[in-house]
Structure formats: C-alpha cells, structure tokens
Amino acid sequence: MSRIGTITRRTFMVGTAAISGGIALGFYAYKEPIDNPLLDGLGAGEAAITPYVKIDQNGVTIITPRADSGQGAYSVQAALVAEELDVDLGAITIDPGVPSAAYFNGKVIAEGLPFASTDMGTLAKGARSMGQVLGKIMGVQVTGGSSTVADAYEKLRIAGAVARETLKQVAADKTGLAADVLRTQDGRVLLPDGTSIAYTALAASKVEPISKVTLRDQSDWRYLTKSMQRIDMVQKSTGTLTYGIDLRFDGMVFATVRTNPRLGGGVRGFDAIDARAARGVIDVIPVTGGAAVVADNTWRAFRAADMIEFDWGDAPYPHEQADMWDTVSQSFTKAHQDSQFKDTGDVDAALTTGETLSAEYRIPYLGHAPLEPLNAVVKYDGTRLDVWTGTQIPLFMVGNIERLHGISADNIHIQNQYMGGSFGRRLEDDYVQQAVEIALSMPNVPIKMTWSREEDMTHDFPRPMQIARASGAVENGAVTAFDLAIAAASTTASQMSRIGQPAFGPDVAIVAGAWDQPLAIPNYRVTGYRAPALVPVSSWRSVGASGNAFFHNGFLDELFHKAGADPLEELLRLCDHDLSRKVLQAVGEMSDWGTPLGANRGRGIAFTVAFGVPTAEVVTVTNTPQGIKIDEVFVAAEVGKVIDPVNFQNQAEGGVIWALGHAMNCEVTFADGMAEQTNFHAYEAMRMYQTPKVTVRALENGPDVRGIGEPTVPPAAPALANAIYAATGLRIREMPMNKHIDFV
C-alpha cells in the first residue's frame, strides 16, 4: 500500500488543525476534526494530504466542494488552494468531491443568526462562532448565502499550505536534505542544486502530514487578488462543457416527469394509454404526485407526457392570487408576530409628533428559473445508487434519499455537476427525488430525467410574496420615526419541512435586510409577521433581503422627501457604521450625486447590508415619451478583499441585472392553484435592450473577506423605484414595476 503514508485519519486531523499566521482557528477547539473522505478508496500511488488535495502520478486534483452554478466557485476554490500549493491553475484538475461533513460550511449558519452583521458585540461574535460549530456538527455542506469565499478564504489556503509543506517533507526524506532548503514552484519541489522533483513523483511515498504552516503574505501572491481566467471559460465559450443535462451513459434512457401543478395536491389517477403507445416510449411510471415517462429520447418523453390525462388533487392552499394576498394581508396580528429584533426609542410616541406618513408595499412570488431546466441522472443497481446532478446541498440530498427511499447513505454516491444557473433553486432536491423514484423502478438502467421548461416554471419554490406596512415621522428636516411591519410565509420553515426537520424560533428571513441596517434612527422598529404557509417557498438570490430592502429603502426615501432632505445626505447622517458610510460616500462620488441631471431624468439611491456586505447603489433613469429608460447603475460594495477582480465585477453586475429585470418585469401568480407563468414569454426578466451600464467599485476596508454573489441584488430595485420617483413623481410600491409604469 503506497499512499502518502499510512496516513491515518488522526494525522489528517493534525494537518488541518494548522496555525494561520500564528492564530489558531477557533472552531477546531470545539470538536474533533472530521474524517478525510478522500482516504476512502485511494488507489496505489495516490495521496490525499488534506480533504482538498489529491495527487497521483498523473497530476494534482483540487477538491472544490462548493457547487458551481455560474458564480465561479470552482475557480476561486482552486485558486485559494493553488496559491499555497504552488501549482499552475492551468495544470490542475478540479473535482467537486463526494458529499462529506468534512466540507462543512461554517459561515452559512453563522451569518443566518439574528445578529446584524455589523454588530461586533460580544454576544453577536460568540453566536457567530457557535454558528461555525453548529455548521460543523451538522455537517452543513451547503453552497449559498454568498459564503463560499468567506468560508474558504483561510481554510483552503491552509489546505494548500499543508499539502505543500508535506510534499517538501517527503522530498526532504527522499533526498536527505533539510525541508527548509527546499522550495516549490509549479507543481515541483526545487532542490538547491537546481534539479526538481514533481509532486506527482512524491505521491507514492510515506509521510506524516505537516501540522503547522504559516500562510503567505499577500505580497507574495501569484493568483489571488489578480484577475484570473476562470477555469471553465474556454469550455463555456466552445460548447464543450458538460452540464448535468448533457450527460450520456451507455444504455441510458431519457425521462421526464409531470406532477400536479397545484403544488402538493397529489394525483388521484391518470390515463396513459396514448402515452404508452407513443413512439419511443419505454414505460410510464407513477411517481409521487404524478407520473414519469421513460423513452429513448427526451423530446419523445415530453411529447408522450403531454398525452397523459391526469386527475389532479386539489391545491392545499387558496387557489386564487387575490385570496393569497388576503391571507398575507390578514397576518399583521399579534398572534402572527414572529420577531421584533429591532425596537429602538419609543416608536408609538414618536409617530404622534411631526409630520407622519404611512404606506403599504407588496412584492410578488418570484421564480428562480435557471436556464438549464432541472435534471438528474440516476442509476440503481439493486444496492448502489449513483446520482449525477447539480446541487447546492449534496449532504442533505443524501439524507433525503435515505429518508424517502430507504437506501443506506453508504450506498448513495453523488457526483455534483456544473449547473446552468441556480439562484437558489438547487437548494431543493425535489427533481432528484423524482429521478430516484424512476431509477428504483428500472434497476441497472441509467436514467436521465429532464424537466420541460413548463414543468420547471410551474414547480419552482418561489421567493415568498410579501406585504409591508410602513409608518414614519419627520421633523425639522430629519427622519424621527420609522416603523416597518413585514408579513410573509416562512422560507426557513418551508425548507426545513423538506429535510424532515422542524424550524425553531423566529425566521430571520422575514425581516433580513430591514431590521439589521446600521442606521441610527431615534425611534426605529421592524416587526416580522409569519403568514400561513401557502405554496412551498425557498431561497431566491439574496433571500429575505431581496424584498425587504425594497420596503426599507423605498419608504425611507418617502420620508426623506417628506422631510425635504437629500437622500444621500440623510443616509450619511443616520448611518452609524463606518464601513457603510464609506460605501455611501463612494457611490455618491461615482454617480456625481447632487449635480443636475437635466429634464426628465432622476437619480435614486438605496443602501443595504446583506450577507455582511454594505452595498450602496445609485440608479439613473430618463422618463422618455415611451417609458422609463434605465441609464446607469453605480454600485459600491465593501467586501474586505477582492479575490478575483474579473469575477467580482461579473457577479456584482449580474446581481444588479438580476434584481432590476425581475423588479421591472416579473411575477409568479396563481390561478386555480397553478402558477400562471409557464415559460419565458411570460417571465422575461432582463434582456439586453433594457440593460443599463453598470459601474462597480469594491471597497476593501473591512476585516472580513466576503462574497458578492448576492449583496448587489437588494438595493437595486429600491434604487430604481426611487429614481423613477425623482424623474416622474410617481412612487412605486409594488413589483413588478411595469404594472405601474412602462419601461423601454
């Protein structure tokens, strides 16, 4: 047996409990480290020095356990390891690895607690570090919450450094030289005499992993903070990248599924006589809530599925949109109160003085609709179940398969795939469970299950519809009271129910992006009300903040105008968080705030701290005879450090375009219990002709490295609404905004 050493699990543990710049990583003190999953099934001549680095005679593989839905997670993870490992990013292979608790995400829970990310008090910090522990104990291998870079920034550099120093020790043992005279470069250990040994030639040797490493100074970095070419860029520009939907195996069959569009309503029966007789159809199989068609071609499966006559059950929620709105509207009661994390001053008293204002805001359901329709390839051989799919939740998926289908976790093997978008949709695994059902009834045959776009659009887990009621007061040109009440169904409770778990306590998502803002309004209250569950809901890019920022910034802007104050000046006056003030100042400078724009034009500003990132945006619009044209968007965001400037800009820009497109043009509405928007003709979001110029500036003043996949989403819609008000005098308090004004 010739792997790196008789690497025991224990020696790996020592390896990861490394020292970073002299500071021990706190969370290792709480609990024993976790087994290295790479040690299972290592072949001869292969080494797995940490859970992130695998070396054999053919090359170096970097394990990238955070999923890539287009946000560049694979590239940034590889770069963080490569920086310390001294390998050429162009010469390594990446592998998403197997689901494992070793790949727990310490940040995603830590930032989901009811403490504002700007709160640096003892309790908040303590809770965050306990969140890390919780993430580890629960084995939360989740990609989400803009946490990939935040979680990986130190962890993966340590993994690279441990592997590098270990390889140097192997070379030292082999050559009789001292390890400290050796250097490393491009996948080789360099000896003082000018010769070198490839890492790949060292993998078959025995060694104990190094237990202490020092991370390099930023001035020595080769990749990080510099613009990198993403590792998937050439493949994505040549049609040669294999997404889950492109997989093909020998003997594979092609399936699709139809389930009740009245979500959760079940199926009383179906008549598939015509479908079974259709060309290419191999079988029609009942699945939970509907039926699957298995055929020799995806299109034939789609066509046959159209021929099935279903007798659907009733929707377990109000069937009509108006009744859904009534349900949410009736939730502003004491019995439904879910949280009141923010209650400063005496709001009720303050609302009796000065000039007061009240308003109601609404946001609709919004679907994720990643461009790659949901799909999964599954093969079951009677014992072993293989799943190839793109997922943000590989470990929860294993647990769900075990729970729902009775297959032991040891026999479940998941290979994560590149995703054609997700935006939160692949935090759910409903499509995978359907594919598993099909595979279980067709053992030994790989089945590829692909949803039609219509199935995808009508079976999303949308962002919840929400209503906000706001009141406020102004006096002497300043905001004196701000009272925001938000009612929504609980995303967290809905999600937890699908992994068979209860959700305890208040749902932070109902008020995220509103209660936790660093503004010193003297009388300031944010109350969350939990509306009854309607359709199943889930996380949509930037989650609660995506809508709550619209309420918070929109109504603040109303108060600023009522007070006769300049919105940026008043935000700066109220903001008591230094990093956030700098963001506001930056966006003011970028957008020439305060200078005249000319006739029929307007500027709007919005500011939100979400996922620990203070982000300020200014939108400029022109009110043309044909409608509103969005001219420009300026974005300033504080992220601590930009790991890859190109990808940073791409994500920041993409978040703005995502937010504006949906704010202008999109909603999911229900009639007769079914989503009415069945394809992109009715759900367009942004297209190129409406896309403004977006200018992004990163600020790097803060101590923590943060992710940018989501934080630019929340302020974009309210900045647009505020700009429209400035240009036209029309105050828009409801999305989609095209219900109230035309856009060109």
Place this chain on the structure above:
Amino acid sequence: MKIIVNGIEHTLSVEPEMPLLWVLRDELGITGPKYGCGIAQCGACSVMIDGRATRSCSVPIGQVDAPVTTIEGLGAPDALHVVQEAWIAHQVAQCGYCQAGQIMAATAFLAKTPDPTDDQIDAAMSANLCRCGTYPRIRAAMKTAAAALRGDAA
C-alpha cells in the same frame, strides 16, 4: 432522412416533426446547443442553418434542408473562432448555459453587420436570454470580435 452537421452527414430515422435540437442532442450526441424553453424564447439552442441563426428547438428536422453549424462546428478549444476568442478575452460566461446560443447569434449577426452600433447589437441580441446578466460583457465582446473580423488593429 439525411442531415449535415458541422460538415458531417448523418442518416436519421426519426419523426419529421422532431425538433432539430433534440436530433442534435439525443440522436447525435451534439450537446453544445442547449434546451432552455422549447418555444424559441431564450435562444440557448441557437445554431446556424445555411449561415442564418436559427432556434433549433422550434425547427422540425423535416424542414431542415441546408447544412447545420453548431457551436462545436464554429471553433474548438484549440482552434477558436474570433468570436469565441473575444468571449474568452472578456470572460463573458457565468453559468455559461446560454453562451453557445449567444455566440452563434452574435457570429451570424456580425457576418452581416460588421460595424454594428450599440442599438443594433441590442436589437439583434435581445432575443437571447441570459439569466446571469452577462449582457454588458456580451456587448463588449461583440465590439472586440467585430473589430477583429474587420481586421482593425486591436
């Protein structure tokens, strides 16, 4: 029934109403063209038929009477088309799922409009949906590609 894809002739025995997209993907294993909507709304399936950008999801195979070029036929990782070079230089892709279609639409457009204005680019490309919001980079890449195709100095 015969079809020429990327210069190679294939003989098929499928329903004439089967969309070209599914012939390419499931019958021929050519997966660069993507399924996104099936109703010509997103453009992820765009290919060229006789040089014209076409939504392969909405063209029955029985009506295809000219050679088909997919993204795989435009260029390859070691032999990139100028438009692909521009896409890589500008790092356009995020999830990348729409980009084969975007590149095919852009290539067909630039062949007819070598010096496009911003408005022309917007008009031509607004039929191709990108959920990630890569439009600003698509615009920039198209200008670079247009200049290269015209032979302008970079």
